[in-house]
Amino acid sequence: MSKRDYYDILGVSKSSTAEEIKKAYRKLAIKFHPDKNPGNKEAEESFKEAAEAYDVLGNEEKRRKYDQFGHAGLGGNSGFGGGGGFSMDDIFSQFGDVFGDDSVFGSFFGGGGGRGGSRRTVGSNIRIKLKLTLSEMRSGVEKKVKYKRMVQAEGVSYTSCKHCGGSGVVKKVTNTFLGQMATQSACPICQGLGKVIESKPKDANEQGLISQEFETSIKIPGGVADGMQLSVNGKGNQGPAGGSAGDLIVLIEEVAHEDLQRDNNNVIYHLWLSFPEAAMGASVEVPTLDGKAKIKVDAGTQAGKILRLKGKGFPDLNGYGTGDQLIVVNVFVPSKLSSEEKDILLKLQESKNFKPDEKEKSFFDKMKDIF
Numbered sequence: 001m002s003k004r005d006y007y008d009i010l011g012v013s014k015s016s017t018a019e020e021i022k023k024a025y026r027k028l029a030i031k032f033h034p035d036k037n038p039g040n041k042e043a044e045e046s047f048k049e050a051a052e053a054y055d056v057l058g059n060e061e062k063r064r065k066y067d068q069f070g071h072a073g074l075g076g077n078s079g080f081g082g083g084g085g086f087s088m089d090d091i092f093s094q095f096g097d098v099f100g101d102d103s104v105f106g107s108f109f110g111g112g113g114g115r116g117g118s119r120r121t122v123g124s125n126i127r128i129k130l131k132l133t134l135s136e137m138r139s140g141v142e143k144k145v146k147y148k149r150m151v152q153a154e155g156v157s158y159t160s161c162k163h164c165g166g167s168g169v170v171k172k173v174t175n176t177f178l179g180q181m182a183t184q185s186a187c188p189i190c191q192g193l194g195k196v197i198e199s200k201p202k203d204a205n206e207q208g209l210i211s212q213e214f215e216t217s218i219k220i221p222g223g224v225a226d227g228m229q230l231s232v233n234g235k236g237n238q239g240p241a242g243g244s245a246g247d248l249i250v251l252i253e254e255v256a257h258e259d260l261q262r263d264n265n266n267v268i269y270h271l272w273l274s275f276p277e278a279a280m281g282a283s284v285e286v287p288t289l290d291g292k293a294k295i296k297v298d299a300g301t302q303a304g305k306i307l308r309l310k311g312k313g314f315p316d317l318n319g320y321g322t323g324d325q326l327i328v329v330n331v332f333v334p335s336k337l338s339s340e341e342k343d344i345l346l347k348l349q350e351s352k353n354f355k356p357d358e359k360e361k362s363f364f365d366k367m368k369d370i371f
């Protein structure tokens with residue numbers, strides 16, 4: 001399923017400020033709000049789509065990843081709650097940030113009943129490191145990871161919050177230039193949950209959570225690189241009292257390859273030829289990220305020449321083709337010589353063919369510019 005561009009959805013440009021993005025989302029959220037469009041499926045979809053776009057563009061870190069890698073940068077898993085898209089609860093829990101807990105909007109939609117009330121809190125994110133070989137980064141890979149996360153402990157019991165009477169919100173009437181407005185904010189005692197912990201097991205923390213070993217499988221797209229972060233929604237710490245979970249942030253670390261180095265989407269190999277091989281040509285085997293490849297080196301190949309294996313590099317995360325393997329030719333000069341070898345070389349030294357000519361020198365100058 002192809003996803004629409006988040007900037008298009010919100011009708012903003014890539015250079016829009018955080019404030020402009022928030023404003024654009026507010027407009028759409030009000031326009032497509034289900035309370036304004038009862039029973040209108042299309043409006044509901046637009047409402048959800050806008051919320052998902054804002055979830056990413058309204059978050060500095062997610063926006064940066066999206067700008068860099070598109071939807072793939074969000075782990076192919078953007079949106080709340082993983083593959084299932086957004087739930088209305090998630091969207092309304094987001095409203096506190098967009099409209100402010102104290103805003104007229106919050107009161108307009110939240111105060112009317114039904115939806116207002118207690119809100120769900122979100123658990124914190126967890127960061128883990130994941131080591132990948134260059135081959136895994138090239139092809140993409142599915143990896144099982146184990147880590148500890150906070151989950152709701154068994155046997156936690158709650159009692160209704162006395163401060164807010166279990167509603168999770170505190171209402172107040174304020175005078176504004178539009179007249180008297182009833183506004184509401186999250187209850188400071190229960191943080192908007194509407195309930196407080198009555199009793200909990202000894203090993204649970206004050207939020208009723210315990211640490212637990214967790215295992216999940218992460219799909220890494222081909223083309224990722226060292227230092228990139230992927231986020232997997234909903235695999236972080238659980239929120240207290242059945243709140244939604246935070247994200248699992250996966251930091252990619254490259255495992256160094258014995259022979260190959262990465263340079264953006266290309267992969268570099270330093271090939272060492274003996275002098276006879278460079279002079280007379282040779283067929284040699286070189287390592288690549290998917291096995292070995294045979295290449296032909298022409299007679300008279302200079303040190304510094306770069307040979308190219310097309311498409312043997314990394315796929316571009318944004319779909320702009322695939323990098324190459326670049327083979328940099330080096331010519332080995334022996335540091336020890338037998339007297340017999342020396343005699344041969346002395347003879348060769350006098351030969352006209354062994355004198356560097358101007359044409360070849362200018363070739364080296366050109367190579368210098370490339371590196």
Ligand SMILES: [Zn+2]
Pocket residue numbers: 161162163164165166167168169187188189190191192193194195
């Ligand atoms: Zn309360």
